[in-house]
Amino acid sequence: xxxxxxxxxxxxxxxxxxxxxxxxxxxxxxxxxxxxxxxxxxxxxxxxxxxxxxxxxxxxxxxxxxxxxxxxxxxxxxxxxxxxxxxxxxxxxxxxxxxxxxxxxxxxxxxxxxxxxxxxxxxxxxxxxxxxxxxxxxxxxxxxxxxxxxxxxxxxxxxxxxxxxxxxxxxxxxxxxxxxxxxxxxxxxxxxxxxxxxxxxxxxxxxxxxxxxxxxxxxxxxxxxxxxxxxxxxxxxxxxxxxxxxxxxxxxxxxxxxxxxxxxxxxxxxxxxxxxxxxxxxxxxxxxxxxxxxxxxxxxxxxxxxxxxxxxxxxxxxxxxxxxxxxxxxxxxxxxxxxxxxxxxxxxxxxxxxxxxxxxxxxxxxxxxxxxxxxxxxxxxxxxxx
Amino acid sequence: xxxxxxxxxxxxxxxxxxxxxxxxxxxxxxxxxxxxxxxxxxxxxxxxxxxxxxxxxxxxxxxxxxxxxxxxxxxxxxxxxxxxxxxxxxxxxxxxxxxxxxxxxxxxxxxxxxxxxxxxxxxxxxxxxxxxxxxxxxxxxxxxxxxxxxxxxxxxxxxxxxxxxxxxxxxxxxxxxxxxxxxxxxxxxxxxxxxxxxxxxxxxxxxxxxxxxxxxxxxxxxxxxxxxxxxxxxxxxxxxxxxxxxxxxxxxxxxxxxxxxxxxxxxxxxxxxxx
Numbered sequence: 260x261x262x263x264x265x266x267x268x269x270x271x272x273x274x275x276x277x278x279x280x281x282x283x284x285x286x287x288x289x290x291x292x293x294x295x296x297x298x299x300x301x302x303x304x305x306x307x308x309x310x311x312x313x314x315x316x317x318x319x320x321x322x323x324x325x326x327x328x329x330x331x332x333x334x335x336x337x338x339x340x341x342x343x344x345x346x347x348x349x350x351x352x353x354x355x356x357x358x359x360x361x362x363x364x365x366x367x368x369x370x371x372x373x374x375x376x377x378x379x380x381x382x383x384x385x386x387x388x389x390x391x392x393x394x395x396x397x398x399x400x401x402x403x404x405x406x407x408x409x410x411x412x413x414x415x416x417x418x419x420x421x422x423x424x425x426x427x428x429x430x431x432x433x434x435x436x437x438x439x440x441x442x443x444x445x446x447x448x449x450x451x452x453x454x455x456x457x458x459x460x461x462x463x464x465x466x467x468x469x470x471x472x473x474x475x476x477x478x479x480x481x482x483x484x485x486x487x488x489x490x491x492x493x494x495x496x497x498x499x500x501x502x503x504x505x506x507x508x509x510x511x512x513x514x515x516x517x518x519x520x521x522x523x524x525x526x527x528x529x530x531x532x533x534x535x536x537x538x539x540x541x542x543x544x545x546x547x548x549x550x551x552x553x554x555x556x557x558x559x560x561x562x563x564x565x566x567x568x569x570x571x572x573x574x575x576x577x578x579x580x581x582x583x584x585x586x587x588x589x590x591x592x593x594x595x596x597x598x599x600x601x602x603x604x605x606x607x608x609x610x611x612x613x614x615x616x617x618x619x620x621x622x623x624x625x626x627x628x629x630x631x632x633x634x635x636x637x638x639x640x641x642x643x644x645x
Numbered sequence: 646x647x648x649x650x651x652x653x654x655x656x657x658x659x660x661x662x663x664x665x666x667x668x669x670x671x672x673x674x675x676x677x678x679x680x681x682x683x684x685x686x687x688x689x690x691x692x693x694x695x696x697x698x699x700x701x702x703x704x705x706x707x708x709x710x711x712x713x714x715x716x717x718x719x720x721x722x723x724x725x726x727x728x729x730x731x732x733x734x735x736x737x738x739x740x741x742x743x744x745x746x747x748x749x750x751x752x753x754x755x756x757x758x759x760x761x762x763x764x765x766x767x768x769x770x771x772x773x774x775x776x777x778x779x780x781x782x783x784x785x786x787x788x789x790x791x792x793x794x795x796x797x798x799x800x801x802x803x804x805x806x807x808x809x810x811x812x813x814x815x816x817x818x819x820x821x822x823x824x825x826x827x828x829x830x831x832x833x834x835x836x837x838x839x840x841x842x843x844x845x846x847x848x849x850x851x852x853x854x855x856x857x858x859x860x861x862x863x864x865x866x867x868x869x870x871x872x873x874x875x876x877x878x879x880x881x882x883x884x885x886x887x888x889x890x891x892x893x894x895x896x897x898x899x900x901x902x903x904x905x906x907x908x909x910x911x912x913x914x915x916x917x918x919x920x
Contacts, residue, residue, distance in 0.1 A: 288711065288714070288715055290710075290711060306907075309899075309903045309904040309906075309907035309908065310907045310908060310910065310911035311911070312904065312908060314714050314715065314899065314904070316710070316714060316899075318707065318710070318740075319707075319736050319737065319740040320736065322704060322707065323704070323707035323710070323736075323737055323740070324707075326700065326701065326704045326707035326708045326710075326711065327707050327708065327710045327711030327714070328711055329700075329708060329711065330680070330698075330707075330708040330709065330710065330711030330712035330715065331711035331712065331714060331715035332711075333698070333712065334712055334715040334716045334719075335715075336715045338711070338715075352701055353701060353704070356700065356701055484678065484696050484698070484712065485675070485676075485678055485696055485712070485716050485719045486675070487675065489674060489675065489694060489695060489696050489697070490696070490697075491690070491691065491697045491698070491699065492697070492698045492699070493698070493699035494699065494700065494701060495699065502691065503691070503699070
């Protein structure tokens with residue numbers, strides 16, 4: 260991705276950034292259902308998409324929203340929906356369908372407090388595990404996150420690129436704070452970011468096309484649904500023509516393909532930002548709005564001579580465990596900063612060599628975790644008292 | 646052709662009539678997308694050489710909405726079962742009808758959940774037996790024609806597997822119609838519905854479709870003074886074409902009332918700022 264400093268600067272909400280970045284990435288079909296704190300994404304796209312020849316529809320619920328995005332994506336359009344925790348819960352069956360049928364699309368989940376209706380207008384990061392395991396059955400999933408609007412713009416483009424490359428749904432997981440906060444964001448000029456377009460088959464008309472036969476590199480060239488090649492799409496285990504099969508070999512090969520195409524490419528899917536990680540004695544690991552507070556206290560403590568570092572995870576799934584283990588090797592303590600009862604912290608414990616040195620700095624009262632909250636925990640760990 | 650349906654099942658007759666309708670209209674196979682949900686009915690798309698999609702239980706119309714909006718020139722046909730269309734999928738059904746999106750919904754109504762082994766559906770008549778209604782159902786069924794009418798479908802018909810030639814004619818008219826079209830087809834399930842309700846074999850069930858139906862008049866009126874089936878299971882069931890009206894179609898309305906004005910606005914705004 261080139262780094263020219265052109266484009267226009269706008270003062271936007273995170274949700275509006277999601278909408279603008281999706282349009283930049285080539286998204287031309289949006290279906291959604293109103294839900295706080297994500298609704299501004301639908302509102303912006305209802306206005307903006309038709310201006311660029313795109314289509315925006317308000318569906319009857321979140322289930323219908325994701326189903327219609329899957330349908331639109333199969334016809335060759337880049338499609339997206341956005342929601343929050345309760346709506347994302349409703350989408351889970353269709354998420355599994357998109358994984359099984361290998362349909363590229365993007366889902367933005369602007370997290371609110373849960374469970375249930377929870378805290379619609381407050382900060383939380385409680386959906387991390389819902390994103391990982393919400394749909395039933397074994398599966399791999401890609402989940403990206405961001406803490407600033409500029410990063411969010413890039414993350415949205417990345418999400419569409421990954422979804423097209425790997426023919427998979429990608430979840431962009433942000434939170435109420437990132438979604439509703441306003442800050443300046445530079446909208447890059449067209450062409451500044453490389454966009455991954457749909458990989459189309461070069462099999463000619465009337466020649467047998469195998470929609471579900473992976474190439475050697477694991478990618479599956481598509482044919483526009485409704486185009487020259489007629490084939491079947493199903494949520495059942497299926498053969499290379501897309502027709503249902505319960506043959507044990509076909510079944511085994513397909514589930515391994517679905518897992519391996521992402522798990523084996525973890526390195527290509529790992530995006531992080533790091534500050535002062537090389538000499539960190541206390542390593543903070545965070546994501547989303549929490550990472551803003553983590554960065555603040557890291558800089559604050561550095562100023563008084565404490566060797567604190569920060570890894571901001573922009574990929575949550577597949578979890579970059581090897582990178583975490585590597586970076587945390589020299590740290591006396593690892594502090595995971597997240598606004599939930601502990602979700603990513605368990606992944607970090609599983610990844611590092613000394614899990615007993617991993618601590619959780621959290622907050623679950625609907626308020627944003629502050630730099631002081633993190634500082635207090637670090638003082639307790641160090642035996643200094645608050 | 647080998648297929649997964651039970652001996653005597655009515656769904657094969659629906660497939661036959663549907664293919665005849667497509668042939669009659671001389672449609673290109675590449676222009677047809679058939680999207681189904683889950684159930685015995687849903688497997689119909691596995692036997693046709695169109696673009697086919699086997700989706701989630703109840704959600705076929707939602708998938709169809711996305712495909713039609715994204716590619717409005719396609720002919721979109723959605724075959725559904727009674728449970729698929731009107732229990733788990735009832736919400737998508739009424740909203741697709743309300744929007745009047747140009748999709749043909751075929752409800753293959755055999756009054757039972759066949760694939761899971763004979764449970765009652767929202768179209769099972771009150772008092773009928775099923776594995777989950779061993780004492781007879783206490784639920785009242787929907788009347789598909791009345792429901793589709795109230796929800797705003799612009800083409801509504803009902804037929805049966807006995808009336809195969811009528812079915813072909815109605816399906817062809819439904820596919821040709823610009824707007825949301827609904828064709829309910831009463832179909833027999835001798836294996837589960839028939840056995841649970843002493844309805845006899847497939848032939849006996851089809852004879853009942855012949856003897857216990859009444860054709861509506863050309864203007865969609867029902868002979869006699871009854872309006873639907875909800876007031877008595879033993880009244881003859883009206884079949885035929887109930888509604889065919891012109892109403893703005895959803896994709897076209899989006900294009901003319903949203904996309905074209907928005908594109909124009911954006912272009913004139915761009916002209917205003919350019920030097």
